Amino acid sequence: MIKVNAIGDACPIPVVKTKNAIKELNGPGTVEVLVDNEIAVQNLTKMAVQKGYEIQSQKLEEQKYQVIMTVGEGGEGMEKQEDTAEETVCIPDSRNHKIVVISSGRMGEGNDELGEVLMKGFIYALTQQDELPETILFYNGGAPFTCEGSPALEDLKQLEAQGVEILTCGTCLNYYGLSEKLKIGDVTNMYVITEKMMQADSIIKP
Template structure:
């Protein structure tokens, strides 16, 4: 199995490199930094039906990505069964006074818990990542949503920009490749 070194690469380069290598070779061993790169590559591979095993090597991680039972291309869902994804790009909802916008966003996320039709994923970008980090008023609600099967993902680059990567308390990190693929796939994306 070939080994590629994706340590010290900026997001989303590790995922793109692994994607291209898997398309060419079908399996790979990849060296990664801990944190977002490891999470993003693992999620990418698992979501495509690959098996992932990992081992810690000094300050890095080695992931072995091999063919899984369903590593073939997955069929796309029909329009009728399309998933709903919320792309949350701010910690406020709507235009107007910031205080009102924050209150509306808090109420929106809490109200999601009361609906019978949950989104499959919440993607947080830009100042939206403040909602998934220490000090957020919606962490408990996000935890409940995650417990109900909603995937909670925050942009790793955004967390870095705001100095909050080590303050992420709800969900995992994601990258622009996953965000673009999600918005281009057969899902209904609602931007807040």
């Protein structure tokens, strides 16, 4: 693994440093990048998607984010020598004033097992969007998604690292006995949930 410290670096330096580190791999391998803001994470994520790298990201603490890119066997996603500096651009914040509301562990009506698979797939698909929601609200049956044992934790960590606010209803956590098991985001209340919904340009409920 090659480690890149880009904390304090302005765009496009984190992307440039990461591209150089990937070239140093000269084959399959992993690059870990540390940055201090969500926009840098968004830029690195966009680059990874374009190049075909596997990527994971998470917020470690305030103003410290970890991005891990993996180049696969056979050199998938390797940087090409003809890549030019013009390809390295600073994208604007990709978050928009949309709210995603997840109030169930399942998506749609019908088979419960299928519904659970669909909801997990929906959360993953959010990580692949060019425009991200500003906030994801979890309440009632959706509350366990932010807690220990959730199948969506890694996807939610990646979204949080890109600046998406993750909020879970505190009353719901208490009801389900999950107050001590929250692993991602913050606890919220019905006043904040209502305020977020009222101020949103649009609300998406899968």
